[in-house]
Amino acid sequence: MITLALSKGRIYDEAGPLLAAAGLALTEDPEATRKLILATKRPDVRVIIVRASDVPTYVQYGAADLGVAGSDVLAEHGGQGLYQPLDLRIARCRMVVAVPEGFDYASAVKQGARLRVATKYIGTAREHFAAKGVHVDLIHLYGSMELAPLVGLADAIVDLVDTGNTLRANRLKVVEEIAPISSRLVVNPASMKLKRDELAPILEAFGKAIRG
Numbered sequence: 001m002i003t004l005a006l007s008k009g010r011i012y013d014e015a016g017p018l019l020a021a022a023g024l025a026l027t028e029d030p031e032a033t034r035k036l037i038l039a040t041k042r043p044d045v046r047v048i049i050v051r052a053s054d055v056p057t058y059v060q061y062g063a064a065d066l067g068v069a070g071s072d073v074l075a076e077h078g079g080q081g082l083y084q085p086l087d088l089r090i091a092r093c094r095m096v097v098a099v100p101e102g103f104d105y106a107s108a109v110k111q112g113a114r115l116r117v118a119t120k121y122i123g124t125a126r127e128h129f130a131a132k133g134v135h136v137d138l139i140h141l142y143g144s145m146e147l148a149p150l151v152g153l154a155d156a157i158v159d160l161v162d163t164g165n166t167l168r169a170n171r172l173k174v175v176e177e178i179a180p181i182s183s184r185l186v187v188n189p190a191s192m193k194l195k196r197d198e199l200a201p202i203l204e205a206f207g208k209a210i211r212g
């Protein structure tokens, strides 16, 4: 049996067609059931539904043989104990630094001001500002980062941006791009060795589905 870890929402919405093209369509809609283990069209492949940020952990420990995880989540996790053979090129967006429209970020940085930055991506933010030599106090949030500068919790945020609508609606602007983001297929290295015969055709089918 091969186990694939997947999260609901944006990633499933975009991975669904790839799964179908790879012959691994789910037999039930994960958005319409409370089941956390779902069957696919292939009797030897099942899907487990986990939080996006937990996908690397399930795969790292071998509770899932493979999974779909955003590069934002993988950067925070560190990627240790994971093969990342394929960029699925789905759930694409950008990791950015954003501030209120009226805030002169460049001047603040030039003056060596200590900035308060709210984010879910503590590791990514720490690395980004350290590389630029910007002094920051990081505030760890779990969601709605866009709110933090509006109520005086932070000067800036590090967050994902897709269309930019959420930033615009909250009168925030992008001041730095940190990285382009997309979802990756991740594989447990022991599974790769021990279940090579079962996994190789699945990886190949995913590769074909992306190119198609």
Ligand code: AMP
Pocket: 010, 070, 091, 092, 093, 159, 160, 161, 162, 163, 164, 165, 166, 167, 181
């Ligand atoms: P948008 O308004 O289209 O720029 O989307 C921004 C909001 O959607 C932010 O709250 C982001 O955290 C979230 N978001 C955008 N793209 C992604 C993605 N690929 N994965 C997870 N969250 C995302």
